[in-house]
Amino acid sequence: QVQLVESGGGLVKPGGSLRLTCAASGFNFREYYMSWIRQAPGKGLEYIAYISNTGRYTHYADSVKGRFTISRGNANDSVTLQVSSLRAEDTAVYFCARLDTSNTHFDSWGQGTVVTVSS
Amino acid sequence: DVQMTQSPSTLSASIGDTVTITCRTSPSVFNYLAWYQHKPGKAPNLLISKASTLESGVPSRFSATGSGTEFTLTISSLHPDDVATYYCQQYDSNSVYTFGQGTKVEI
Numbered sequence A: 001q002v003q004l005v006e007s008g009g010g011l012v013k014p015g016g017s018l019r020l021t022c023a024a025s026g027f028n029f030r031e032y033y034m035s036w037i038r039q040a041p042g043k044g045l046e047y048i049a050y051i052s053n054t055g056r057y058t059h060y061a062d063s064v065k066g067r068f069t070i071s072r073g074n075a076n077d078s079v080t081l082q083v084s085s086l087r088a089e090d091t092a093v094y095f096c097a098r099l100d101t102s103n104t105h106f107d108s109w110g111q112g113t114v115v116t117v118s119s
Numbered sequence B: 001d002v003q004m005t006q007s008p009s010t011l012s013a014s015i016g017d018t019v020t021i022t023c024r025t026s027p028s029v030f031n032y033l034a035w036y037q038h039k040p041g042k043a044p045n046l047l048i049s050k051a052s053t054l055e056s057g058v059p060s061r062f063s064a065t066g067s068g069t070e071f072t073l074t075i076s077s078l079h080p081d082d083v084a085t086y087y088c089q090q091y092d093s094n095s096v097y098t099f100g101q102g103t104k105v106e107i
Helices: none
Strands: A003-007 A010-012 A018-025 A034-039 A045-051 A058-060 A068-073 A078-083 A092-099 A106-109 A113-117 B003-007 B010-012 B019-026 B033-038 B045-049 B062-067 B070-075 B084-092 B096-099 B103-106
Touching: A003 A092, A018 A034, A018 A092, A018 A113, A034 A068, A034 A078, A034 A106, A045 A068, A045 A078, A045 A092, A045 B096, A058 A068, A106 B045, B003 B084, B019 B033, B019 B084, B019 B103, B033 B062, B045 B062, B070 B084
Parallel strands: A010 A113, B010 B103
Antiparallel strands: A003 A018, A018 A078, A034 A045, A034 A092, A045 A058, A068 A078, A092 A106, A092 A113, B003 B019, B019 B070, B033 B045, B033 B084, B062 B070, B084 B096, B084 B103
């Protein structure tokens, strides 16, 4: 079955960087757009970014544009989110999710990795 | 950008009750509306796609209707396992995905 496993979260100081990785299995990774979504403490879900199946197209929410970069490795079935210039408000659980084939909703999710931005 | 309003923010009900959650959008999102169930510490789970299509494996007590700007998720005969936060999510033509504020269902 579809499995998405995130890693790379941790405690980082304001202005710092992290590299989040999502390892995918159980489906033909090259056929699907992938995305990252986050949930800040006590808040709802927030879409952050997506990447097309070939990696040619990316899109970012305004809140992270210019600071976060999404990429993928179709050779090793992984998607990465490079998070930089981190702020306290970036503290959240970061979820990797697969977009369905119509690219209108997220049909599989990982359990998330926690990023805490604090001095 | 599409504006979304999900209500109520919290819902307290009893086992066996029928509960309804509403999501309103402005402007229309046609039928590009999905519903998710999220329990603490778990991965969110897709319940409904394209406004009313029940996903495989989702209990039939979950149903949804709507199109355009008003959508509803109904849970018939509430089970203890349904305690969770429920989110609507829309897709618009600018390739933007937006989630509702969430509805916490308590028993």
